Amino acid sequence: MTTPAPHDAPWPAPTSIGPLDTTVTLPGSKSLTNRALVLAALADGPSVVRRALRSRDTLLMAQALTALGASVVTDGEDWAVTPLDGSVPEDRASVDCGLAGTVMRFVPPAAGLVRGDVAFDGDAHMRKRPVGEILAALRTLGLAVDDTDGALPFTVRGTGAVPGGPVVIDASASSQFVSALLLAGARFDAGVDVRHDGEPIPSLPHVEMTIAMLRDRGVAVDTSEANRWVVAAGPIAAHDEPIEPDLSNAAPFLALAAVSGGSVVVRDWPAATTQAGDALRGLLPQMGCTVSRVDEGLRVAGPSDGWRGLQGLEADLHDVGELAPAVAALCALAQTPSHLTGIAHIRGHETDRLAALAAELGALGADVVEHPDGLTITPAPLHGGVFHTYADHRMAHAAVIVGAAVPGVLVENVATTGKTFPDFAGFWSGLF
Structure with missing residues (x-):
């Protein structure tokens, strides 16, 4: 060898x-592992992500969620997750996105649910990857975000709650824009009603993956209208996920x-x-x-x-x-x-x-x-x-x-x- x-x-x-x-x-699948970690951190009780992928992207996600106040035990192949409690461990938390698009896009909506500032940055190339559509959507949904030109680095100023409601985005650059809002949407005060307006969304199977995982945890997701996803406000049930x-x-x-x-x-x-x-x-x-x-x-x-x-x-x-x-x-x-x-x-x-x-x-x-x-x-x-x-x-x-x-x-x-x-x-x- x-x-x-x-x-x-x-x-x-x-x-x-x-x-x-x-x-x-x-x-294991990175896409499934990182979605399962986010949902476990937002759930109503402890969960286990079984046969989790151990890689740079998934460890960055575990570290990001820990920075928000969750506990992610990454020993072995089954990772135990205790949900975040609403406050960052310090007055200002930092999230390293590395080269992980899932961390850069999935974690900011969750950051709005904690009380405190959460600063995001990553590898040099990540400052070129699109995230501005997510940041603009979070502002529409009631969050304060400090950024320059819709890219890394940026800071989410969490207050412990996100009003939520309707938002229109252009997700033609990445399906992750939709998944990011859906993953945390049930925890927003009014849920979230996401409409896509733009060219066809790429990689739609990843949105379907997100919806299936939400429904597995008891979250109501209405997909009856094309290019629209409505997530009802409510708890995200704890769920042990095999990857x-x-x-x-x-x-x-x-x-x-x-x-x-x-x-x-x-x-x-x-x-x-x-x-x-x-x-x-x-x-x-x-x-x-x-x-x-x-x-x-x-x-x-x-x-x-x-x-x-x-x-x-x-x-x-x-x-x-x-x-x-x-x-x-x-x-x-x-x-x-x-x-x-x-x-x-x-x-x-x-x-x-x-x-x-x-x-x-x-x-x-x-x-x-x-x-x-x-x-x-x-x-x-x-x-x-x-x-x-x-x-x-x-x-x-x-x-x-x-x-x-x-x-x-x-x-x-x-x-x-x-x-x-x-x-x-x-x-x-x-x-x-």
Whole structure:
């Protein structure tokens, strides 16, 4: 097994030399873990988040909620949460968002429910990610927020209560804008009535995930009208939440089956889920893979001649944009052209993923044309070289997928995968 290189030494991605047949157990879902932590911190009694993902993003969320006065015990895989009591431990609390969009967007509405100032900041790139729509919405709902240009850093001046009520937002940049208001909305005095006015919302499965988790805790959510979500005021019931495996993190492993011409089983793949990663079951067959359910979970088998048998893909990834880097990497290995659309919003993720994918895949020889909302990828010979990740875990996933087929791919800052998958590099190398 190889070990991750230091940050300043690019890590050599292992290359497959034949069909790989394996079964993998993946860490828990970041999206589910961080939503469960927020709801547990706002609940009417203690809860346990079972098989919680331990990663940078989830630990940042635990620390943020602790700063608001909750208790989150992160020992072991089951995390015990005692709800916040309405006052920050000190006169002024600080929240480090790191590169976690869920922390930057989900925690401010909860901060309004405590008495005291809560200051938010994060990594340098986070100051470029959109959050102004949330801050404007919180002001409409009765909160005081100090910010400059609708970005980090900002301060929420909590009074212990949020009036709530109706608010109109443009969530076309991120579905998290909707989820952020819904998660805390039941604790607002008048609940919350969120209306979206703008281009279609990306990644809608994440909103559906939020709604399902609220209803599991007894919260009434009216979704009878398109682009409107009404959360009734009331308690959020304590609820022990078992966390599913992270199906978006499954993308590079299932792609490895396609690249090597072998098969990979992801253990415990849920029969029904709100996770966007479940879309892989429909995307991979279009590229020439075979997908089937087995007793252990989900099995993907690649073409018999591996990546040389991959077919290009015409796909609108608007609802599952987080899969775009892994899918684009497979498309760069395919034998026919691909056109990925509907993903303009991923320019506002950890990095501008469209520009980054075009640059990094292109640097390895791929023929990539960047469009405002997607990529066109035409077959071209690939070669090794340094693949920059821009501190983006999904870019690192794209790099190792290409590296599994192309010798000499060097991944810059592979450790960024720790955002959602601790020791990803060691785990990945062990498969070879």
